[in-house]
Amino acid sequence: MTGWLLVLGGLSSASLFSLVTNTDNVMIELSLVALVAAVWTARSCRGRVRLAWITLAVGLGSFSVGAMLWRYYKLVGVKHPYPSVADAAYLVLPIATAVALLLLSSGHSRTSRTRLILDGLIVAGSFTIVGWVAVLDELWNSVPVDRLQMAVSASYPVLDAAVLTIGVLVVARAQRGQRLTLILLTLAMSGIAISDGGFVYLTATYQPTSGQVLDIGWLLGLALFVAAAITGRGFAHREAVAAQSVSFTSVWLPFVPLMFASVAVFTESPEDLKAGPIPVIGIVLLLAFGARQVLVMGENRMLLAAVAEQALRDPLTGVGNRIVFRDHLNHAMQMRERDALSVGVLVMDLDDFKVVNDTLGHPVGDELLSLVAERIDGCVRAGDTVARLGGDEFAVLIEGRVDNSQLVAHRVVEAFEEPFIVDGQELLIRPSVGLAVAEADEPDLTAEDLLKRADIAMYSAKRSRTGGVHLFNAEMLLAEVPDREPFASGPLPVSRSGASTIQLLGELRHAIDQFELTLVYQPKFDLRTAAIVGVEALVRWPHPTRGLLAPDEFLPLVRRYGLMGSITDLVVNTALDDVLRWRTAGLEVPIAVNMFAPSMADLRLPGKFAKSLADRSLSPSQLTVEITEDLFLDNMDRTKTVLNQLQEYGIRIAIDDFGSGYSALSYMRDLTVDEVKLDRHFIAPIPADQRAAAVVRAVVNLADELGLTTVAEGIETAATADWLRRHGCHVGQGYYFSPPLPSDKLVEVLQKCESDGTCQTLGCAVREGSCRWAESDVPQIELMR
CATH class of the missing domain: 3.20.20.450 (EAL domain)
Structure with missing residues (x-):
């Protein structure tokens, strides 16, 4: 980053005189620097982020071509160079910036990205109506106007407004490590949009456009593109769709410009409305707004479904919680009476999990619990239910034959033979596992009784410290078991060890494995x-x-x-x-x-x-x-x-x-x-x-x-x-x-x-x-x- 600042500093010093005499050269140089910065950032990135910077580099390269053509028109004395091929080159940049913003946005589903595009289209269409009513319709009706020039003139503010809308909405939902780069890109486009709007207005009103004040917005925008590319090397992109609440900005932003456009339409006479493009734009706006609302309703239904799903999930590990486990167990016991199948409940508690929390901290403990849940989930069958009952206690509901219950239980235990990699270190954690199976010849056994049996077997395993699966038997009822509610949580008290215990345990496991x-x-x-x-x-x-x-x-x-x-x-x-x-x-x-x-x-x-x-x-x-x-x-x-x-x-x-x-x-x-x-x-x-x-x-x-x-x-x-x-x-x-x-x-x-x-x-x-x-x-x- 320091190197790029030195380049920009050297460029500013070398071009100080040119900036005073001719800003066109500075604009060409600065656009080329922005192009190189975007390519440089693209080379250091991967996936969608790399594609975003390549797209932006194409837009900046096209802008550089436009700036060179415009400079050429001035040097050779071309009369009336607007519109020209240079304008086509300039218009590529806002399109490329919009695509780059969409690619860099994370935490969005395909539906939400489509809604971003529709929001940009609604704002751009509304802005076009307001601009037409305020300025362009008078020019359209008063003097003969080149229709191509009028279309090009309208294209600049329309595209800029759409890009700025997308930028604002993407920034509103940006996550840590993303916001600065996205803000810089949106500000860069804001500078370009201000100068584009000024240029279109001066051209439409037949005023001179060669003033250096007009160039400040373009130069500032290009400089901000360079800064965005520099910060983009540390851009933290996340492919997964993040469950986030809808931002307030995304709610009101499309409606405010639409309200202004509606007010502007009501100020026009029917004859003036028919003479211009407002009816066509209005139809497009209605279609876009209708499609947007359909997507919003779909997103709302998905959000409600996600909330309902999360209510049945443990927020830390993502497996089921006590509520869903209880419901599934009750249903399984009812089906057992009808189909005469066995139902198995496995309850497991992590031995000395408190050592991890006390020595390595609760964040490491939370990550370990997530990895444990993932490993258990990988051992069970598709129809089994994995749940976290609380603390470091997990349960598995196994339906089917008796041998299936024992097979799954032993598979879960064997999964803990390999250490967990947490925070760069190996942790070998062992579970105490109890298994209770409701046989077909026990019709009066309740769900609470079955879970209590598994709980008793788990405590028997914890006392014995022998590992393996402890299958419930009647003799275990003679042992003293802590009085707990069927779905209560919390491990038995265990001895505390120093921080070196975890490291020594991993070394001991290695020593045993390596003889x-x-x-x-x-x-x-x-x-x-x-x-x-x-x-x-x-x-x-x-x-x-x-x-x-x-x-x-x-x-x-x-x-x-x-x-x-x-x-x-x-x-x-x-x-x-x-x-x-x-x-x-x-x-x-x-x-x-x-x-x-x-x-x-x-x-x-x-x-x-x-x-x-x-x-x-x-x-x-x-x-x-x-x-x-x-x-x-x-x-x-x-x-x-x-x-x-x-x-x-x-x-x-x-x-x-x-x-x-x-x-x-x-x-x-x-x-x-x-x-x-x-x-x-x-x-x-x-x-x-x-x-x-x-x-x-x-x-x-x-x-x-x-x-x-x-x-x-x-x-x-x-x-x-x-x-x-x-x-x-x-x-x-x-x-x-x-x-x-x-x-x-x-x-x-x-x-x-x-x-x-x-x-x-x-x-x-x-x-x-x-x-x-x-x-x-x-x-x-x-x-x-």
Whole structure:
């Protein structure tokens, strides 16, 4: 823009003398500058905007040709050069400007653009009638007039008036980033129109037209065209039709000139009216005005329909609102009684959506909700209803067979596997999804009851944090669910995190997808023989900038955002791959993996584990599933089913961190497990705390009575290890024996034990009560679990 201002400044300095002596040269130069500016802007634009500037460049080029011809007529002394070819060239500019304004206008439908043209025609026709009555009819009747000259003279003000009308109406509805350019174009045409009108009047009244004052309007108009082209490089065009209220200007503008034209007609005698073109113009005006009013009525009907549609739409996301969802659900339940079809309701709530609002701001949260609605809408069928019930809660109404409901629900959940791109950053957001299906054998089920069931299932999903679709069952009614109205909104309270949570979550998802999480293995020792009887797999995250992260630093994110299924698959398959490598090295080592307890309600889990073992030709007895007791257990019946299937396959079950929760004894009674792992907080105080020792002794004795293996974790002293051995604890693990080891280091340890037959070569002497790994053999790793 600065460069163009320098060009204009240089042009003004160079042409200052010419402006005083002959403005024709300046007009030619300035029109050429405007032409170059329009072409320059057109090259930087695309689509309709580019076409608009190309059209305007054609008009300015034609004006330049007209200015050159007019200058030529003066130089060679042509008499009476009006009208001439130059006038035809001049008249191209207002037509091109009108087309450019229509192309640059956005937020207009094809109908509203047609109305703009009709408004311009009405104003131009009205202006022509007023001008005829005021000036031209007297000339027509008093002296012989060249009919061509009269037509050309009328063409200038008529076209200018039409363009100015279109310009004013377009500016009235201009949006942000558009108004300045459109105002400059309209003002440019105003300057041209003023000089055109003055020229026509002076010509019609046989007065001199060579005065420099008359040229000021043309020069000012051309300069404004240059300014408009410069600002046009930043023109913000929007292709979509915007729903805007009708501007007051567009309402009154066509009627005021029409009123003046009517008054002017009534001042003329019938004979004078018949002698001129007013009857023809009047017929055109009537047709144009009638067509305009027909379009206005059509637009009003469309506006009413749009308002009615918006009343049933969520204003933020564009999907249905609570009202339309309720109506569709009631109708579906009525049709269900007649056609015996099932009706499914899916209710979903975005987990920890408040984190996004609190850390990134509500505008980002609003954009995320819009993207979520768009993604859900892309997963459902044409006849399904998607609605936003309020806040970050959405619902889907699914009509048809039962399997359709579950298919759509799973498709919705899978759609959230990909992150959302909001404000230039990736956000991975997870939904808690509940599904309730009204079967054909429940004729008395109401719409409110069905929605309440889906709501209960959604809250069950939110409590479990396991992801997936939670299908309503009667057991969920026993759980405590917040008391809500059927169509109330709002998520359950969730824990707050810092702003880095969102970024860390995206990095964690990438790490899981790219298999960047690693495993270390802590050996488990038989306290009677000192033999290594297995290892426990512990997950670590080698973060590229934060270093090695312990489970406590990222597993809460895994649980909160429903990634436990993905990380479980990664840990189990990686651990079994390592077992397979150890077998190749001649080592048979059972392995234990930790499971998030609510995951045990997944009926697909036993089959997945059995397949992973079978694919590697590994015995199921080599895998132990450790379930963290302090996170137990929502759906006990499903959990029992899963545990029974695991044991039928031959996979061992252990309760990890036993004693850290409140239901330990009931789990020993109700669940068929193979192993109990005593929590480290029970083990550590044994040498100094007789009450703790008594509790551990009682648990060990009870486990013996039930035929369960006892494992003590967190052993850090020889006295603790010796006490546990003497009181019948079977297996121990902890830093006293070994820290968690990488797979290759573990192989070295196992091979040394294998070659010696015991662990004596590594400094371990459990039976003598002086067990300790030699620091030269095993690195001391910071306790991470």
